[in-house]
Amino acid sequence: MTTNAPRIVILGGGHAGANAVASLRQAGHDGEIVMISDESVLPYHRPPLSKAYLKGGSTLEALYLRPAKFYDTNNIEVLLDARATGIDTARKIVTLADGREIAWELLILATGSVARRLDGPGADLDGVHVLRDIKDAEALHARIGEGSRLVIIGAGYIGLEVAASARDLGAEVTILEREPRILSRVACEELSGFFHRFHADRGVVFRTGVSVAALHGEKGEVCSVELSDGEVLPCDAVLVGIGGSPCDALAIGAGLKCDNGVIVDLAGRSSIPGIYAIGDMTRRPMPHYGDRMFRLESVPNAVDQARAVAADIMGKPLPAPDLPWFWSDQYELKLQIAGVPFDADRQIVRHTPDKENSFSIFHMSGDRVVAVEAVNAAGDFVAGKKLIMAAQPVDIAKLSDPSIAAKTLLATSGD
Numbered sequence: 346m347t348t349n350a351p352r353i354v355i356l357g358g359g360h361a362g363a364n365a366v367a368s369l370r371q372a373g374h375d376g377e378i379v380m381i382s383d384e385s386v387l388p389y390h391r392p393p394l395s396k397a398y399l400k401g402g403s404t405l406e407a408l409y410l411r412p413a414k415f416y417d418t419n420n421i422e423v424l425l426d427a428r429a430t431g432i433d434t435a436r437k438i439v440t441l442a443d444g445r446e447i448a449w450e451l452l453i454l455a456t457g458s459v460a461r462r463l464d465g466p467g468a469d470l471d472g473v474h475v476l477r478d479i480k481d482a483e484a485l486h487a488r489i490g491e492g493s494r495l496v497i498i499g500a501g502y503i504g505l506e507v508a509a510s511a512r513d514l515g516a517e518v519t520i521l522e523r524e525p526r527i528l529s530r531v532a533c534e535e536l537s538g539f540f541h542r543f544h545a546d547r548g549v550v551f552r553t554g555v556s557v558a559a560l561h562g563e564k565g566e567v568c569s570v571e572l573s574d575g576e577v578l579p580c581d582a583v584l585v586g587i588g589g590s591p592c593d594a595l596a597i598g599a600g601l602k603c604d605n606g607v608i609v610d611l612a613g614r615s616s617i618p619g620i621y622a623i624g625d626m627t628r629r630p631m632p633h634y635g636d637r638m639f640r641l642e643s644v645p646n647a648v649d650q651a652r653a654v655a656a657d658i659m660g661k662p663l664p665a666p667d668l669p670w671f672w673s674d675q676y677e678l679k680l681q682i683a684g685v686p687f688d689a690d691r692q693i694v695r696h697t698p699d700k701e702n703s704f705s706i707f708h709m710s711g712d713r714v715v716a717v718e719a720v721n722a723a724g725d726f727v728a729g730k731k732l733i734m735a736a737q738p739v740d741i742a743k744l745s746d747p748s749i750a751a752k753t754l755l756a757t758s759g760d
């Protein structure tokens with residue numbers, strides 16, 4: 346390759362890494378790009394792992410973020426099954442577990458996050474799963490079927506999505522949650538109450554305000570979960586869905602500034618020149634929310650940061666940062682969330698007329714929308730996102746009236 350463009354190494358082949366590859370080529374980078382991944386398959390969509398793929402309704406090829414020929418056509422060197430074990434910032438080298446040394450001129454870290462595991466008795470028995478990658482999904486799928494008993498520890502989005510998929514497959518599902526309500530860290534009470542009832546109506550058993558004392562096994566296989574009050578729940582499999590931690594050990598070892606994730610600016614620049622970081626592993630500013638720093642685990646965030654890094658490397662203006670947003674699919678429900686309800690002082694709930702299980706919750710700070718949660722209400726989600734970005738006062742009486750389409754309020758908010 347005859348070019349003066351820098352050789353770029355991307356460490357991590359997930360949503361952020363693969364989008365960085367594509368954004369760099371789209372932005373005109375014609376230098377060498379090497380993508381290093383410790384997985385054995387090309388970058389793929391992770392969200393279906395708790396949804397369609399877990400149910401057996403999708404193939405691996407359908408999960409690929411881009412077809413194999415994309416990497417050939419765009420002259421991307423992809424190293425699979427290649428685990429990085431060190432970053433030498435002085436020599437500008439990534440070291441792999443097999444001893445290879447990969448040189449870079451610019452380095453983009455995109456190692457994502459890791460699922461937290463239980464510690465305590467029985468945590469490493471067979472049949473105790475986490476769900477982060479395709480191998481996890483395949484192992485869990487093999488344990489779920491008609492009449493099998495699945496205990497899910499943690500009622501966050503991944504736990505609830507797996508519960509919905511497992512019920513669709515005919516499994517008996519019990520969800521254990523330490524907090525008094527489900528989704529307590531990530532959704533308001535109204536929304537968590539709705540999802541609790543919806544799952545319970547479909548046969549999911551919830552135990553909130555409980556903690557796990559031990560997992561018990563027979564011949565190395567998990568067979569029950571013991572709660573701290575001594576109750577024992579028999580099971581055939583356990584999913585631990587208690588959140589994730591940033592995969593930032595290599596970054597810490599390399600001396601990058603980290604604090605629950607690699608600290609980056611809006612362009613994805615870390616504290617060391619020439620090293621960028623993107624995706625789940627980062628903590629980033631979000632201009633819509635003042636000086637606060639965010640570690641977001643979502644596909645839109647990974648895509649947003651990948652675009653920003655490519656623009657910065659190519660000397661182009663940074664794209665306007667998107668709001669934090671997220672979605673979750675459970676049964677026939679599509680939940681979409683935009684914004685974060687910091688400083689919210691009231692909520693407005695809009696039930697879509699004549700449509701069951703369709704509503705939205707607008708979180709207000711005074712007369713401004715700061716976040717929206719929408720269930721089967723895509724129109725309210727899109728309008729809510731625009732209202733948040735506009736940061737203009739809205740007519741509360743109109744927003745409270747579900748017969749008035751939320752998008753019509755955009756005109757009065759100056760959009």
Ligand SMILES: Cc1cc2nc3c(=O)[nH]c(=O)nc-3n(C[C@H](O)[C@H](O)[C@H](O)COP(=O)(O)OP(=O)(O)OC[C@H]3O[C@@H](n4cnc5c(N)ncnc54)[C@H](O)[C@@H]3O)c2cc1C
Pocket residue numbers: 356357358359360361362381382383384391392393394395427428429430455456457458476477478503592595623624625626641642643644645647670671672673674
């Ligand atoms: C089951 C599941 C369901 C989800 N559902 C949704 C959803 O509905 N909506 C949504 O917005 N988000 C969802 N997410 C979150 C979303 O998938 C992540 O936010 C997104 O994948 C982040 O992209 P990333 O590139 O930062 O990390 P990842 O996609 O995790 O990619 C990181 C990659 O780096 C590799 N890696 C790590 N360390 C090394 C190393 N030392 N050497 C080489 N390679 C390494 C990892 O193996 C991995 O391939 C879900 C996640 C999971 C697990």
